[in-house]
Amino acid sequence: MQLRQGRVDLHIHTTASDGSLTPAEVVRLALEQGLAAIALTDHDTVAGLPEAWAAARGTGLEVVPGVEISSDWPVGDFHILGLYVDPWDGPLGDRLASMRVARLHRARKMLDRLAALGMPLEWEEIARFCQRDCAIGRFHIALAMVHRGYVSDISEAFQRYIGRNGPAYVPRLRMTPAEVIGLIRRAGGVAVLAHPAASGVVEQIPTLASMGLQGIEVWYPDHSPEDVRALLRLARQYHLLVTGGSDFHGFGLGAGAPLGSAGVPLQALRQLQRAAELAGQPEEKSVFVMAV
Numbered sequence: 001m002q003l004r005q006g007r008v009d010l011h012i013h014t015t016a017s018d019g020s021l022t023p024a025e026v027v028r029l030a031l032e033q034g035l036a037a038i039a040l041t042d043h044d045t046v047a048g049l050p051e052a053w054a055a056a057r058g059t060g061l062e063v064v065p066g067v068e069i070s071s072d073w074p075v076g077d078f079h080i081l082g083l084y085v086d087p088w089d090g091p092l093g094d095r096l097a098s099m100r101v102a103r104l105h106r107a108r109k110m111l112d113r114l115a116a117l118g119m120p121l122e123w124e125e126i127a128r129f130c131q132r133d134c135a136i137g138r139f140h141i142a143l144a145m146v147h148r149g150y151v152s153d154i155s156e157a158f159q160r161y162i163g164r165n166g167p168a169y170v171p172r173l174r175m176t177p178a179e180v181i182g183l184i185r186r187a188g189g190v191a192v193l194a195h196p197a198a199s200g201v202v203e204q205i206p207t208l209a210s211m212g213l214q215g216i217e218v219w220y221p222d223h224s225p226e227d228v229r230a231l232l233r234l235a236r237q238y239h240l241l242v243t244g245g246s247d248f249h250g251f252g253l254g255a256g257a258p259l260g261s262a263g264v265p266l267q268a269l270r271q272l273q274r275a276a277e278l279a280g281q282p283e284e285k286s287v288f289v290m291a292v
Contacts (some may be wrong), residue, residue: 011245020250065162085189
């Protein structure tokens with residue numbers, strides 16, 4: 001099937017993690033917006049892909065299999081996207097499953113801490129915001145806190161209670177950037193650093209490139225034109241692919257930028273496709289960097 005012409009959005013969340021729209025609803029919205037391709041990059045899960053593929057069948061919209069995995073390092077947190085991963089890869093599936101289990105344990109510990117602070121929540125109040133095989137996380141706890149009236153919005157929940165320095169915060173299962181990059185690449189995917197300028201980790205790109213990072217997210221709603229130019233220069237210098245996406249989470253509480261709003265060119269997808277095709281070919285040493 002020939003790929004539709006138009007914009008692409010390679011960073012999207014659904015109800016499989018912390019988005020408010022189902023995978024099928026995201027597909028329908030992407031078609032309404034005239035997008036050529038989208039990547040589902042839910043946190044620690046690929047569970048939304050079958051539904052999205054079924055909804056996109058026969059439309060010409062490409063749904064790129066993806067995932068977003070967080071990693072920790074002494075110098076900061078890194079969110080790494082795996083694009084074109086094989087969703088049936090055994091080691092990837094096993095690791096994501098263990099991370100989802102760890103999310104459950106973490107969430108219960110955070111509920112204990114919130115109860116000690118005088119803000120009790122029942123597990124069912126969290127689960128109602130996390131459908132089916134959803135990867136439960138702090139976002140769902142924040143939604144329950146808003147629903148109970150403990151906080152006025154999700155931002156307050158994170159800033160006052162469940163953010164990294166908050167009294168109810170519990171550290172997550174930790175993976176290093178090298179571990180995440182290796183996991184993605186062994187699953188046939190392309191490892192891309194998400195929103196580096198917005199996360200304040202631009203200076204770590206050379207080190208991550210030496211670990212096998214293959215791309216960086218250049219086009220992102222919170223990246224200024226100066227950020228985009230600087231990231232494009234780094235991509236050329238370190239032979240990295242350039243991608244982008246809206247980090248769309250749906251509508252309502254916690255919603256961010258609109259779907260397709262990052263202005264990612266179709267050529268970025270073409271080069272990602274080529275890199276994914278070359279995955280697993282040990283003789284291939286280079287990647288394709290967009291000429292801009």
